[in-house]
Amino acid sequence: MTTYKDAGVDVAAGDAAIDRIRATVQDTYTPGVLADIGAFGACFAPDLEGMEAPVLVSSIDGVGTKLKVAARMGRYDTVGRDLVNHCVNDIAVCGARPLFFLDYYGVGTLDPDTAEAVVQGFATACSANGCALVGGEMAEMPDVYGEDDFDLVGSIVGVVDKAALLQGEAVRPGDVLLGLPATGLHTNGYTLARTVLFEAYDVDDRPPALEGASVGEALLRVHRSYLPAIQALLHDDLAQGLAHITGGGLPGNLARILPAGCAAAVDYEAWTRPPLFSLIQEQGAVPEADMRRTFNLGVGLVAVVRPEAVEAATSCLAGAGVPDAVRIGRVVSDASSDASEAPD
Amino acid sequence: MTTYKDAGVDVAAGDAAIDRIRATVQDTYTPGVLADIGAFGACFAPDLEGMEAPVLVSSIDGVGTKLKVAARMGRYDTVGRDLVNHCVNDIAVCGARPLFFLDYYGVGTLDPDTAEAVVQGFATACSANGCALVGGEMAEMPDVYGEDDFDLVGSIVGVVDKAALLQGEAVRPGDVLLGLPATGLHTNGYTLARTVLFEAYDVDDRPPALEGASVGEALLRVHRSYLPAIQALLHDDLAQGLAHITGGGLPGNLARILPAGCAAAVDYEAWTRPPLFSLIQEQGAVPEADMRRTFNLGVGLVAVVRPEAVEAATSCLAGAGVPDAVRIGRVVSDASSDASEAPD
Numbered sequence: 094m095t096t097y098k099d100a101g102v103d104v105a106a107g108d109a110a111i112d113r114i115r116a117t118v119q120d121t122y123t124p125g126v127l128a129d130i131g132a133f134g135a136c137f138a139p140d141l142e143g144m145e146a147p148v149l150v151s152s153i154d155g156v157g158t159k160l161k162v163a164a165r166m167g168r169y170d171t172v173g174r175d176l177v178n179h180c181v182n183d184i185a186v187c188g189a190r191p192l193f194f195l196d197y198y199g200v201g202t203l204d205p206d207t208a209e210a211v212v213q214g215f216a217t218a219c220s221a222n223g224c225a226l227v228g229g230e231m232a233e234m235p236d237v238y239g240e241d242d243f244d245l246v247g248s249i250v251g252v253v254d255k256a257a258l259l260q261g262e263a264v265r266p267g268d269v270l271l272g273l274p275a276t277g278l279h280t281n282g283y284t285l286a287r288t289v290l291f292e293a294y295d296v297d298d299r300p301p302a303l304e305g306a307s308v309g310e311a312l313l314r315v316h317r318s319y320l321p322a323i324q325a326l327l328h329d330d331l332a333q334g335l336a337h338i339t340g341g342g343l344p345g346n347l348a349r350i351l352p353a354g355c356a357a358a359v360d361y362e363a364w365t366r367p368p369l370f371s372l373i374q375e376q377g378a379v380p381e382a383d384m385r386r387t388f389n390l391g392v393g394l395v396a397v398v399r400p401e402a403v404e405a406a407t408s409c410l411a412g413a414g415v416p417d418a419v420r421i422g423r424v425v426s427d428a429s430s431d432a433s434e435a436p437d
Numbered sequence: 438m439t440t441y442k443d444a445g446v447d448v449a450a451g452d453a454a455i456d457r458i459r460a461t462v463q464d465t466y467t468p469g470v471l472a473d474i475g476a477f478g479a480c481f482a483p484d485l486e487g488m489e490a491p492v493l494v495s496s497i498d499g500v501g502t503k504l505k506v507a508a509r510m511g512r513y514d515t516v517g518r519d520l521v522n523h524c525v526n527d528i529a530v531c532g533a534r535p536l537f538f539l540d541y542y543g544v545g546t547l548d549p550d551t552a553e554a555v556v557q558g559f560a561t562a563c564s565a566n567g568c569a570l571v572g573g574e575m576a577e578m579p580d581v582y583g584e585d586d587f588d589l590v591g592s593i594v595g596v597v598d599k600a601a602l603l604q605g606e607a608v609r610p611g612d613v614l615l616g617l618p619a620t621g622l623h624t625n626g627y628t629l630a631r632t633v634l635f636e637a638y639d640v641d642d643r644p645p646a647l648e649g650a651s652v653g654e655a656l657l658r659v660h661r662s663y664l665p666a667i668q669a670l671l672h673d674d675l676a677q678g679l680a681h682i683t684g685g686g687l688p689g690n691l692a693r694i695l696p697a698g699c700a701a702a703v704d705y706e707a708w709t710r711p712p713l714f715s716l717i718q719e720q721g722a723v724p725e726a727d728m729r730r731t732f733n734l735g736v737g738l739v740a741v742v743r744p745e746a747v748e749a750a751t752s753c754l755a756g757a758g759v760p761d762a763v764r765i766g767r768v769v770s771d772a773s774s775d776a777s778e779a780p781d
Contacts, residue, residue, distance in 0.1 A: 138490060
């Protein structure tokens with residue numbers, strides 16, 4: 094690995110790009126970053142003050158073919174933010190606060206302007222999430238990637254005291270599912286969405302259904318970070334479980350946090366589905382079941398809340414910048430329903 | 438991210454592959470792995486017993502175009518080991534012991550047999566290094582990768598007490614450079630090596646220079662893990678600095694651990710260069726300077742040792758399975774030499 098603080102990276106073009114964004118990367122440094130040491134690895138001294146049994150929570154992920162939309166738009170400053178926010182959400186729903194992030198950028202032929210925009214995106218989102226961008230690797234592999242093709246991979250590490258690990262085991266029938274709005278597709282379902290939409294539209298087309306946005310703009314909206322909302326809920330002890338809605342949609346991801354004997358009864362009529370999803374569904378004649386399993390449908394995070402805590406949670410979320418959380422269903426006994434059915 | 442302990446992954450074919458290697462992945466689990474919790478992130482409780490100020494040391498890396506050699510050989514069980522060992526070495530030279538590893542596998546069209554072999558390689562090397570394989574992501578992206586193309590990315594996290602962080606600041610002129618043999622190219626210089634060798638040979642050719650090995654076999658030799666050797670040296674407090682020799686070769690990587698005022702004087706005649714490097718150099722008429730900057734030339738790790746500790750270090754290394762460490766040069770004052778010159 095080459096850490097951004099190093100004098101050089103393996104790839105000369107990457108070198109130039111990194112020189113240009115070095116200051117931005119350094120702006121992400123939190124007090125834990127040991128910036129002067131660790132030539133081969135990135136060194137981070139976590140603040141474990143008050144923790145009895147620190148648990149490291151980690152995740153690795155890519156952006157999928159949202160990259161192809163970015164390339165088609167010639168706009169590279171958002172995909173890095175998508176990836177950071179995706180990773181942040183994945184560990185935040187476990188109760189962890191992010192410590193540091195590392196990125197990998199594999200590309201056919203490295204273009205310094207593109208690289209700068211991409212890494213700038215990583216840095217911007219890392220700063221916003223209080224997460225240090227401690228290292229990265231740029232690999233130029235013309236035999237693996239096409240001329241303009243590239244892939245991005247991000248890896249995150251956070252920490253939580255074991256007693257505060259959120260695993261959903263306290264979830265029980267009767268709990269309420271609060272849905273937090275997504276900005277768009279986030280980072281899932283792009284293969285289907287692109288297939289359907291680019292058959293009918295170019296990125297710059299503005300179908301009336303999208304209310305002024307171009308297809309490209311709507312598809313490229315940045316994956317939202319729910320970190321402030323999650324931290325506010327956890328601080329006030331208001332969430333029994335949290336699900337990040339990614340591939341697999343609501344049914345697939347809610348199932349990951351429900352204890353045995355519980356199922357999610359989602360009322361898919363409870364919120365207004367953003368027009369982008371309806372456009373994809375109509376344009377591609379996509380069956381409703383496929384829509385539910387592929388897309389977040391406008392709900393990017395679900396908080397499982399006790400019925401008596403719904404009001405407090407709603408107001409807590411409003412205070413954390415999410416005034417529009419919606420009650421989208423409830424937890425039921427496993428026998429009475431399954432995750433793909435609406436409640437009575 | 439999808440952790441391997443989950444019931445499902447996003448990609449159906451990956452699912453099948455993971456079902457087949459689930460037991461192997463679980464065999465990598467060390468006591469820190471919290472396998473029953475953390476649906477969205479991977480949870481690991483590090484043993485911090487006796488540490489005053491734990492420092493997390495992390496790295497992210499790829500295998501580069503060694504992947505293309507693997508594909509040409511149709512042999513996929515070694516590249517995962519290359520990547521794990523590369524990452525392990527990068528944090529071990531900072532003094533860290535590995536805790537956990539995460540992998541990313543981006544591919545055009547996922548083949549379950551290939552995926553199984555790749556992940557098996559990750560798992561085998563993780564087990565050998567006492568490092569848990571806690572999570573991974575498989576992404577099938579036919580628009581980004583060609584049919585048979587794929588990329589692998591690995592991310593590792595280790596820990597070391599701050600007082601034991603090795604950063605080379607105690608290195609001083611007069612110290613001896615002990616070189617530990619590499620198995621081959623490890624994971625660097627494959628673009629040059631492939632260009633040169635595949636112009637003259639097929640993977641199955643056995644040029645006499647390779648002493649019985651085929652070109653493919655020689656190129657695919659697994660990146661060596663120096664973890665046992667490093668831990669033995671550090672346990673006995675015998676190394677002032679350690680450099681993992683990757684891209685940039687001996688000059689590039691030694692420079693990363695030398696304090697101001699110090700330079701490395703490497704005697705390139707001090708060890709027998711393995712025949713693979715000579716074959717590349719002759720076949721491609723590669724200038725010696727390029728060879729030194731591109732390849733490890735048979736030295737995969739350098740330990741900086743006090744002159745009076747050379748004997749103890751050599752015998753310590755022999756006890757840790759490296760009987761063939763070689764004195765390859767010494768540390769000199771910056772004014773008297775530079776890293777690319779041989780000593781007087």
